[in-house]
Amino acid sequence: MNAIKLYRVGNWCYKKRIPLMPILLKYLTFLIFNSVVPYTTEIGKESKFAYGGIGVVIHGRSKIGNRVIIGQNVTIGRALDPEGIPNIGNNVYISAGARIVGGIEVGDNVIIGANAVVTKNIxxxxxxxxxxxxxxxxxxxxxxxxxxxIY
Known part of the structure; x- marks a missing residue:
């Protein structure tokens, strides 16, 4: 089992306007994987969570491209600015423990090292x-x- 599967079902239910199910799947993801992956997040095709997605925290308005691998204990979220939400490109590998914060753009074909703190455009x-x-x-x-x- 992987947290991305629960996210995909929740996101599908959200898009089809099926009530209650996306919220239940979000909480189930938190209980099983200790991860927060909101159903409102946009995660592209062929993207995966490494190690099931343990400890991953993603902002609900983040946009994540295709073929992105997100390691365990990764945070993708805003800084103090409420409008500053990260956007991740295609073909990106985000290593374990990385933090991507603020209104930044991560380009295509990027590797982000373990425990990196990304605060500027890549x-x-x-x-x-x-x-x-x-x-x-x-x-x-x-x-x-x-x-x-890896893939």
Missing amino acids: PSNSIVAGVPAKVLREVNEDIYSLLEN
Whole structure:
């Protein structure tokens, strides 16, 4: 079982305006995985949670692209500004413990290192890590070719 499956069912029920079911699935996700993945979040196709999605917290208005892998204990949320919600591009790998906060854009084909704190925009085709996160290098190939046995 994976938290993304419960999210997908809850999101489908939300879009079809089926009452109560999305809320119940959100609380079930919290009870089983200790994660908060609101049914209002937009998560693209082929995106996954690593290790079932344990400890993941995502803001309800976040937008997450296709083929994104989100590690355990990741936070994607707003900073103090109520309008500052992160948007994650396509083909992104977010390692365990990373924090992505504020109204930032994460480009396509990006690797975010473990325990990184991302507070500024990240350009496409890059690898970032650190506190605060900084671009370590640029990549000219699909990130999943660099990450063995991930997808």
